Amino acid sequence: MDLLKEKILKEGRVVGDGILKVDGFLNHQIDVDLVSAMGKDIYEHFKDGNVTKILTIEASGIGLAVVAAQYFHCKVLFAKKGRTTNLGNSELYTSKAYSFTHQNENTVLVSKKYIDANDRILIIDDFLAHGEASRALLDIATQAGVDVVGVAIAIEKGFQGGGDQLRKEGVNLYSLAIVDSMDDGNIVFRED
DSSP states (O other), rough: HHHEEEEEEHHHOEEETTTTEOTTTTSSSSSSHHHHHHHHHHHHGGGGGOOOEEEETTTTHHHHHHHHHHHHHHHOOOOEEEEEEEGTTOOEEEEEEETTTTTEEEEEEEEEOOOOOOOOEEEEEEESSSSHHHHHHHHHHHHOOOEEEEEEEEEEGGGGGHHHHHHHTTTOOOEEEEEEEEEOOOOOOOOO
16 A cells, blocks of 8 residues: 555654554554555455454554444454453453564453354454464454454564465465565565
8 A cells, every 4th residue: 555655654763673663653643544544445455355343452453443444334343462350250262462562472352242153354453573463363263263354454564474474374464565674774665
């Protein structure tokens, strides 16, 4: 998606080892016009998949998931990173996801009452690097016995290999922008 790539080049910042900061428009402060265009692009890609629910993970995927859901006319369900008091004694689907950004492992949780066996789920997240969060959400969908239409990612860090591995495993993965390298702060995108 050219609009997202342009925004990354204009406002994104490469920090340290493999970190792309897009907090000014995607995952801290949100450029609603941009995210709306991204949501519409995701819809156009998956519109024939009969999506009934979007599944994401807190917190950075929620904004994009909610905007995309407007086009699909469906609900958004987000996995929580750890048990909270408001989950109470709910029956839960759980999976593990290591966060390379935060350098910790999270147990992600989804209440069983919000996934129906007839759901057709689209997974959406802001970033894909090694694929840990996507794998955890795919695992939850498998536990629930639902069909996964695909996985939509705003920015895939192609040089970290998670997306390529998911594709090899047959996951219908669609990334709006794939960064192939960020050497010396120079961002290079994979050609479509």
